[in-house]
Amino acid sequence: MGGHPLTSVDDHRARILAAIEPLPDFPQPLMDALGLAAAEDVVSPIDLPTFDNSGMDGYAVRLDDVTTATAEAPVHLPVVGEIGAGQAGLLALPPGTAAKIMTGAPVPAGADTVVPYEWTDRGVAQVRIDQAPALGQHVRPAGEDVATGDMLVSHGTVLGPRHLGLLAAVGRATVRSRPRPRVVILSTGSELREPGTPLGHDSIYDGNSFLLAAAARRAGAIAYRVGIVPDEPSAFLDALHDQLVRADLVVTSGGVSQGDFDVVKAALSPLGTVWFGPVGMQPGKPQGFGHVGEDATPIFTLPGNPVSSYISFEQFVLPAIRTLMGRTPVTRPTVPARLTHTIGSPAGRRQFVRASYGVDAGGPYVSPVGGHGSHLIGDLASSDALVVVPEDVTEVAAGTQVQVLRLDEEF
Numbered sequence: 001m002g003g004h005p006l007t008s009v010d011d012h013r014a015r016i017l018a019a020i021e022p023l024p025d026f027p028q029p030l031m032d033a034l035g036l037a038a039a040e041d042v043v044s045p046i047d048l049p050t051f052d053n054s055g056m057d058g059y060a061v062r063l064d065d066v067t068t069a070t071a072e073a074p075v076h077l078p079v080v081g082e083i084g085a086g087q088a089g090l091l092a093l094p095p096g097t098a099a100k101i102m103t104g105a106p107v108p109a110g111a112d113t114v115v116p117y118e119w120t121d122r123g124v125a126q127v128r129i130d131q132a133p134a135l136g137q138h139v140r141p142a143g144e145d146v147a148t149g150d151m152l153v154s155h156g157t158v159l160g161p162r163h164l165g166l167l168a169a170v171g172r173a174t175v176r177s178r179p180r181p182r183v184v185i186l187s188t189g190s191e192l193r194e195p196g197t198p199l200g201h202d203s204i205y206d207g208n209s210f211l212l213a214a215a216a217r218r219a220g221a222i223a224y225r226v227g228i229v230p231d232e233p234s235a236f237l238d239a240l241h242d243q244l245v246r247a248d249l250v251v252t253s254g255g256v257s258q259g260d261f262d263v264v265k266a267a268l269s270p271l272g273t274v275w276f277g278p279v280g281m282q283p284g285k286p287q288g289f290g291h292v293g294e295d296a297t298p299i300f301t302l303p304g305n306p307v308s309s310y311i312s313f314e315q316f317v318l319p320a321i322r323t324l325m326g327r328t329p330v331t332r333p334t335v336p337a338r339l340t341h342t343i344g345s346p347a348g349r350r351q352f353v354r355a356s357y358g359v360d361a362g363g364p365y366v367s368p369v370g371g372h373g374s375h376l377i378g379d380l381a382s383s384d385a386l387v388v389v390p391e392d393v394t395e396v397a398a399g400t401q402v403q404v405l406r407l408d409e410e411f
């Protein structure tokens with residue numbers, strides 16, 4: 001790739017997003033929709049409360065019958081029934097009577113007020129009322145909270161526990177949303193070993209497939225972490241084709257630079273459906289994107305260095321997952337912060353500097369963490385932000401306002 005011109009980060013992302021369509025939406029059971037974007041405007045089919053109901057355990061009365069009640073001169077009323085929540089036998093209250101009523105039970109026609117037990121002798125056949133209530137006291141009117149036709153959740157809202165609770169409360173069993181994309185992650189490299197197994201003198205543990213699968217799941221996808229694939233094109237193609245049946249997206253790590261055993265490039269280049277080339281970024285220069293299989297499944301071939309892999313995921317795969325899910329914005333927004341230490345950056349490449357973000361008396365700040373090496377996964381794990389240094393900038397002085405990606409923030 002040495003002689004190839006660099007594709008810009010923005011052009012590469014634009015090429016990817018032009019090739020990704022949101023997944024079709026369909027009605028999903030409410031619990032499956034947690035964290036998904038609603039793909040419909042939901043208006044309420046009913047009022048909430050659905051009917052006038054009691055806010056206290058006590059007696060339903062007509063205010064006119066109890067306005068004179070005091071401790072010295074209590075009012076006595078015959079009790080004509082008992083109304084429990086979900087057990088409402090008594091539909092109307094005759095004048096001059098009271099009915100026991102429980103919290104949430106429908107207030108009978110004719111009653112306009114509820115007297116709580118604490119203001120009475122809790123009588124069964126007759127009740128003594130020691131205090132006069134205000135009109136409508138402890139009656140929760142129908143439609144007070146939500147009226148039929150109110151907009152409950154608008155298209156694009158990311159559904160959380162409170163939205164789902166409300167949808168259930170108005171009787172919705174499902175909500176239209178796009179499903180979680182299924183993302184298959186393959187890591188390539190004959191040097192790789194599964195964590196928990198012994199390491200040879202020339203092997204390393206496969207951190208990337210965990211890094212990428214966890215990032216995909218955090219982004220809202222269903223991540224399938226496939227085992228390690230050796231540096232052998234036929235083995236890679238077999239593994240890939242086995243996985244396509246359950247993939248909306250495929251992500252590979254490793255095997256895309258200039259090495260003699262760069263398996264992903266060797267296996268996919270002959271298909272002619274995957275673009276490989278250098279992208280003007282550091283880390284993450286060697287990239288590939290295209291389509292594979294009968295369904296033209298999108299495939300991202302990310303570089304194997306762990307930090308390169310992760311930053312490539314952030315820049316390219318995350319926006320694709322969010323597009324599939326109908327989430328906006330598709331790219332993580334940057335926030336401004338004050339840089340605490342001077343940093344250098346290569347000309348012509350957008351640099352992503354591992355950093356830690358904080359806020360002090362001077363406002364938000366960001367401090368570089370560790371070195372630039374794209375193998376430094378320890379430094380990556382100590383970071384929670386990336387400083388974005390534009391392509392044409394070769395040095396940023398301490399104290400400068402920079403643009404920062406906060407990696408653990410929801411957006």
Ligand SMILES: Nc1nc2c(c(=O)[nH]1)N[C@H]1C(S)=C(S)[C@@H](COP(=O)(O)OP(=O)(O)OC[C@H]3O[C@@H](n4cnc5c(N)ncnc54)[C@H](O)[C@@H]3O)O[C@H]1N2
Pocket residue numbers: 001187188189191192204205206207208209253254255256257258259262283284285286302303304305306308374375
């Ligand atoms: N002659 C050149 N060599 C390299 C170039 C170049 O332009 N010319 N680019 C360098 C850059 S930049 C990167 S990034 C890497 C990308 O290489 P590959 O994508 O082919 O990745 P590998 O060679 O397979 O591995 C690179 C590195 O990462 C380690 N690795 C790979 N997979 C994993 C994994 N699953 N878990 C942990 N670590 C992994 C691997 O052992 C290597 O150390 O190429 C440079 N070379």
Ligand code: MOO
Pocket residue numbers: 281282283284285286303305307308309374
């Ligand atoms: O692009 Mo590589 O990702 O700089 O190490």
